[in-house]
Amino acid sequence: MRYQWEVRLYPGEECGVFAVYGHPNAATLATYGLYALQHRGEESAGIATADGKRPFRIHRGMGLVSQVFDSASLSFLSGQMAIGHVRYSTTGSSNLTNAQPIAVVCSQGELALAHNGDIVNASDLRARLEGRGSIFQTTTDSEVILHLMAQRVGKPVEEAFVWALDQTEGAYSLVLMTKDKILAARDPQGFRPLSLGRLDDGYVVASETCAFDLLHVEFLRDLAPGEVVSIDAEGVHTLRAPKPLDTAAFCIFEFVYFARPDSTIHGVNVSQARIQMGRELARLYPVEADLVIPVPDSGNYAALGFAEEAGIPFDLAFVRNHYIGRTFLQPTQLIRDFNVRIKLNLVQESVRGKRVVVVDDSIVRGTTARARVANLREAGAAEVHIRVSCPPHRFACHYGIDFPDPRSLLANQLPVDRIQSYLNADSLGYLDLDGLLRACGSPQSGMGFCSACFTGRYPVAFHQGLHKEILERSQLARLAAK
Ligand code: AMP
Numbered sequence: 001m002r003y004q005w006e007v008r009l010y011p012g013e014e015c016g017v018f019a020v021y022g023h024p025n026a027a028t029l030a031t032y033g034l035y036a037l038q039h040r041g042e043e044s045a046g047i048a049t050a051d052g053k054r055p056f057r058i059h060r061g062m063g064l065v066s067q068v069f070d071s072a073s074l075s076f077l078s079g080q081m082a083i084g085h086v087r088y089s090t091t092g093s094s095n096l097t098n099a100q101p102i103a104v105v106c107s108q109g110e111l112a113l114a115h116n117g118d119i120v121n122a123s124d125l126r127a128r129l130e131g132r133g134s135i136f137q138t139t140t141d142s143e144v145i146l147h148l149m150a151q152r153v154g155k156p157v158e159e160a161f162v163w164a165l166d167q168t169e170g171a172y173s174l175v176l177m178t179k180d181k182i183l184a185a186r187d188p189q190g191f192r193p194l195s196l197g198r199l200d201d202g203y204v205v206a207s208e209t210c211a212f213d214l215l216h217v218e219f220l221r222d223l224a225p226g227e228v229v230s231i232d233a234e235g236v237h238t239l240r241a242p243k244p245l246d247t248a249a250f251c252i253f254e255f256v257y258f259a260r261p262d263s264t265i266h267g268v269n270v271s272q273a274r275i276q277m278g279r280e281l282a283r284l285y286p287v288e289a290d291l292v293i294p295v296p297d298s299g300n301y302a303a304l305g306f307a308e309e310a311g312i313p314f315d316l317a318f319v320r321n322h323y324i325g326r327t328f329l330q331p332t333q334l335i336r337d338f339n340v341r342i343k344l345n346l347v348q349e350s351v352r353g354k355r356v357v358v359v360d361d362s363i364v365r366g367t368t369a370r371a372r373v374a375n376l377r378e379a380g381a382a383e384v385h386i387r388v389s390c391p392p393h394r395f396a397c398h399y400g401i402d403f404p405d406p407r408s409l410l411a412n413q414l415p416v417d418r419i420q421s422y423l424n425a426d427s428l429g430y431l432d433l434d435g436l437l438r439a440c441g442s443p444q445s446g447m448g449f450c451s452a453c454f455t456g457r458y459p460v461a462f463h464q465g466l467h468k469e470i471l472e473r474s475q476l477a478r479l480a481a482k
Contacts, residue, residue: 014088014258014402015100015116016040017194018211019175020081021182021231022202027077029204029215030084034065036211039260040116041088044099045069048112051079052180056110060099080202083177085114088402098138101177106150108157110179115142116192116207117171117400120462125167144168145176158183158230158239165228165240169460171251171399173223175205181232185240189249189459190225191399191450193265196236203231208263222266225250249450249459253401255440256390257298257361268441271301276439277389277431278305278359285429286310287357287385295360295372296320296344302389303359312357317350318372344372348379355383362390364403366410366422373424386425391433391454392416398462403453 016037020026030047045068046060057077061068065086085100103112119125122141125148130136134147148164149157161176161183171191176183184205186194197204197217204217212219223229224242231237245266251258254265261271281302292312294303297320307314321343356376363369369386376384392411397403406412410419420428431439433451442449452458 017114018084019205026082030082041086047084048101049079120170185228188226248448274301275305278302279309280435282309290354299360352380
C-alpha cells in the first residue's frame with residue numbers, strides 16, 4: 001500500500017545545554033541557567049531531574065523558558081541532578097516530540113540527553129540501528145547516541161557513552177544524565193562551546209559562561225575539544241582524553257553572532273572579540289562619515305570598536321523592540337519579514353542629513369540590511385555605508401548554525417559589488433578572515449577555528465544531501481515504499 005505523505009518543511013540544532021550535579025535546587029538552577037542561554041534557542045525548552053531513587057522527572061514544552069516552566073513544574077522537578085535544554089531546530093521538526101532532553105529507559109537504565117550541534121552521520125547511524133530493530137521516538141539526530149549506548153548491554157554507562165560518541169561525527173556538546181551521574185562531552189573538533197563550573201559542593205555544566213555569572217557559579221574550565229567527563233559524588237573524571245586546542249575547529253560564528261557578549265570562550269571574552277572585529281573593520285574599510293550606528297543588538301560591540309578606531313561619533317539610532325524574538329528564530333518566511341519591519345525603529349532626528357556607517361555582525365539573506373538602508377534613506381540620511389564584522393557567508397553550515405541552504409545566502413548568489421547595489425548602500429565592507437581570526441584571539445589563544453561558512457573548507461565530511469528534514473524524509477520514504 002502506498003501512503004500519501006505530505007513532507008512538512010520545517011526549518012531544521014542551535015541550542016543551549018545546562019546540567020547540575022549535587023544541588024538541592026537543581027531544577028530551579030537549571031531554569032535560571034536556561035534563561036541565560038535563551039538566545040541559543042527559543043522554540044522549545046525542557047528539564048529532566050533525578051534524585052537517584054525515583055524515575056526521572058521531565059518537563060518540556062514549546063516556547064520560551066518563561067512560558068514552559070512555572071512553580072508547579074518546578075516543584076514536580078525534584079532531585080539533586082538536572083539537565084536542561086533550549087532548542088532551535090536544525091535537524092528535525094519544530095515540535096514537542098523533538099524537544100529535549102530526550103529520556104529513555106534502556107539496557108543502560110534511565111538516561112536523559114541534551115545536545116547542541118549537528119551529527120553529520122546521524123542518518124547512516126539511524127538506518128543501521130533501525131535495521132537491527134531500534135525504535136526511534138523523535139526525528140532528531142541526537143537520539144542516535146542513546147540507541148548506540150543501548151547496544152552496549154552489560155557495559156558500564158561511561159564506556160557505552162564513549163563508544164557511542166566514537167561513532168558519532170560532526171558537532172556535539174552534550175550533557176547526559178544517568179540515575180547517579182552527569183556525563184558531558186564535546187566533539188573532537190570542539191565546534192560548540194561547553195564549560196564546567198562549581199557551585200557549593202556541586203558542579204554545573206553550561207553551553208556558555210554567561211549562565212554561570214547569574215548563579216554565582218565558579219568557572220572551573222572549558223571542556224576541551226574531544227573531552228568526555230563524568231561527574232559523580234567523587235568529583236569530575238575524564239573518560240576520553242582532550243584534543244589539543246590548535247587542532248580544534250571551534251565555530252567562529254559563535255564569536256561573531258551566536259554566543260552572548262558576556263560569555264568567555266577559551267579565555268576570549270565575546271564582547272571584547274566583537275569590539276576588536278569593529279576595530280579591524282575600520283582599518284580595513286575606512287570611510288569619511290558623521291556617525292556610526294549599530295544594528296542592535298548583534299552589531300553593538302563591533303560598531304563600538306569601529307567608532308573608536310575611526311574616531312567617528314557613535315549613536316544608538318536604531319531602537320530595538322525587545323519583546324520580539326530574534327527574527328531568524330521564527331520558523332516561517334512570512335514571520336521573518338514581518339519581524340524585520342517591526343523589530344527596529346529609527347530615531348530619525350539622529351541621522352537626518354548625516355553620512356552614516358551602519359555596522360552589523362553578518363548579512364545572511366540580506367533582508368535585514370536592505371530594510372535598514374531603506375529606513376535610513378527615508379529618514380533623510382545623506383549617505384549610508386554598510387560594514388559587516390565577518391566575511392561574506394557563502395556556504396552552508398552543517399555543524400549547528402541554521403544556514404543550511406547556500407542558495408538562501410545572499411553572498412552565495414551575488415558578488416560583493418552587486419550586494420552593495422542590492423542593498424542600495426553607498427559602500428559596503430566585510431571584515432576579512434585574517435582580521436576576524438585576529439579579533440578572536442588567534443593565534444595567541446592557540447585555538448583552531450571552523451570558518452566553513454565563509455571558506456567552504458569543511459573540517460568534517462558531511463552527507464551531501466544533509467538538511468534539516470533528512471531524518472524525517474528517510475522515514476517517510478520507507479513508509480511510502482511499503
Ligand atoms: P538577514 O541578512 O536578513 O538574513 O539577517 C541577518 C541577521 O540575522 C544578521 O545581522 C544576524 O544578526 C542574524 N543571524 C545570525 N545568524 C543567523 C542565521 N543562522 N540565520 C539568519 N539570520 C541570522
